[in-house]
Amino acid sequence: MKSFAVLLSFCGVVLALGPLPVGVIDTVGGTTYDDQNSGPALQWVINDPTYGIHVTWTYANSASNWPDRRTKYNFYDNNTGAWNWKDPDFMASGVVPFDRKTGFGTMELDPADNTARLVAHYSAGMPGFTPVAYDDIAPGSGIFDECVGAPNLTDYFLPVIAMPPDGSISLLVIRFSTSDNVYYTRATTWCNWDVPVWWGVTGGFGHNIVASRASNKVLATWMSGINAELALGYRFSSDGGANWDAAQTLTPPSAFGGDSGTVCYIGATAMFDKDDNWQLVTTLVPLVADSALQNPGQIWLYNSATGEWNFIHGAGAVNLSGEIGGNAAYCGRPSIGQNPSSGTFYCAWEEFDSTNFESSTGRLRADIFVASSPDGKDWSAPVRLTEMDATSKRFPFIARNCSGDSLAVGFEQDSIAGFNTSGTGVISRNPVCIWRGQVSGIEEERHSSVASRPALSATIVRNSLLLQPANCNLQTRPILLDALGRKVQDLRPGANDVSHLAPGVYFVMEYSVVSSQYSGPSAVTKVILTE
Secondary structure, three states: OOEEEEOOOOOOOOOOOOOOOOEEEEEEEEEOOOOOOOOOOOOOEEEEOOOEEEEEEEEOOOOOOOOOOEEEEEEEEOOOOEEOOOOOOHHHOOEOOOOOOEEEEEEEEOOOOOOEEEEEEEEOOOOOEEEEEEEEOOOOOOOEEEEEOOOOOOOEEEEEEEOOOOOOEEEEEEEOOOOEOEEEEEEOOOOOOOOOEEOOOEOOEEEEEEEOOOOOOEEEEEEEOOHHHOEEEEEEEOOOOOOOOOOEEEOOOOOOOOOOEEEEEEEEEEEEOOOOOEEEEEEEEEEEOOEEOOOOEEEEEEEOOOOEEEEEEEEEEOOOOOEOOOOOOOEEEEEEEEOOOOOOEEEEEEEEEEEEEEOOOOEEEEEEEEEEEOOOOOOOOOEEOOOOOOOEEEEEEEOOEOHHHOEEEEEEEEOOOOOHHHOOOOOOOEEEEEEEEOOOOHHHHOOHHHHHOOOOOEEEEOOEEEEOOOOOOOOEEEEEEEOOOOEEEEOOOEEEEOOOOOOEEEEEEEEEOOOOEEOOOOOOEEEEEEO
16 A cells, blocks of 8 residues: 655745846956856955945956956946946956956955955965955055965965954965865954964865954854755854854754755855844755755745744746756855845845756856845845846845945856856856846735745545645646656645555645746655555
C-alpha cells in the first residue's frame, strides 16, 4: 500500500507587475568584466543627502584576460544635478583612482568629512593578493590618496570595508592560500593596518561588514559549509572593532513548509536602522535530498532588536527556459535601506524570469525589484524598476540612506546573460547604472493574502492524495514535483490518484497560472510516498 505523509503548506500570492515607477536610470560607467561579485550584495552605492551619490565598480574594456581591470568611481553632485565624469561613450565614464590592476571593490563614507573610501585587491605577486585602499581628498573630487596593504595584508583579498564614527577602518578579508580563511584587520590611523586575526572560520565565503553611523557598533557576517551544512555566521562589536563578541550562527526560519530544510544562500547584507539596531536581509532556499536549490528562493529580514524573521518576497518557476547560473538564486542578493525620518524600509533584489533567456548562453535574464515596509514586518508587493528586455540586470545595491524616500539603486546591465569571466558567452560592453527616483504608492499595493497565508491542507487515503480547497487566488494551482524538482503531476482539490508513482520524496508546490512562477511565503510541502 502506498501512502503520503503531507506536511504544512501554503496559499500563493501572485506577483502583479504594473507600470514601472517614475525614476531616472543613469548610465554612470561600463565594464566588460561582467561578474562583479560572487557573494551577497556589497556596498558599492552610497547616497549622501548633503553632497550626492557615490558609485564604485570593477571596470575593464579589454577583449580578453582583462589586463586593464581597474576600480572605477563616479559621483552625482547634488549641487550641479549631474554626474562628474559622464562621457558619450559610457565605457569611458568615471574616474580611475590609481592605475593599478584591481578588482572587487567596496566603499564606505568617512564619517568625519563624507569623502569616499574605496577598497579593492590587486595581485602583488606570490604568495597572493594585497588589499589596497583609496581616500578621496574631498566629496566627489575623484583625487585619491592610495594605501597599499602590503606587507601586513599580503595574501589577503576580497576586502569589505566599514567605518564607524570613531574614524577607524575595519576590513573583513579572505586569506588566499589557506582554507582557514576569514580574517579581520583594523586601522585606527590611515594605512597602519593591524596584523589580520583569524576568526576561527574554515571554508568561509560570502563575507560582509557594516558600521553604524550613530555609534561605534560594527556587524560582520559570513557563510560557511555546503548544502545542508550551509550556515550564516556573525560577530558584533560595540567599540569600533577593537573588541568582538563571540561568533554566533543565525538560524533561518523554516520557510518552505513541513520538515523541508531551509538554508541561507551566498550570504547576507545588513544595516543599522534609525534606532541603531541592526537589520539583516538574506536569501533563503530549500534543501531537497540534502542539496540546496537555487529555485525557488525567498527573501527575509532579521531584526536584531526583536529576534524576529520577517518575510519580504518569494519567487520561483516550474519550468525554466534556461539556467540561473552560479552564485545566484531565482530571487536574491537583497540589500536594504531606510528613510531615517519616517522609518520606512526599502529592499531591492535581482529576480530571474523563467521565460526570458539568452539563447547564446542558455542563461536566464534578471530584472531589479524593490519593496517597502513601514516597520520591517509587513512588506508591500514588489515593484519592478527595470524593463524586461534582451539584457540581464544584476548585482543590485540600494543605498542605505533613503532620506525623503529618494532611492538610489545600482545595477549592472549585462548585455549577454552569463558571465564571460567564467567562460560563458562572449565578452560584451555592459553599462553600470543607477536608478534614481521615488517608488510612490508602493505601500498601497499590499496583498492581504501575504498576511493571512491561508493553508492548503492534505489528507492521506491509501493510493490518493486528498487536497482540501483553500481560499487561494484562482490564478494559482498546486502541482507535484519529484526530488529533483521535476513536475510529475498536476493536482486539484479533492482526491488525486498517485498510485502510478514510484516510492520516494515528493513536493507539493503552488504556482501562478499566469506567470508560471512559484509564489507565496511557504512555497513547498514535502510528501513521502511509501509502499
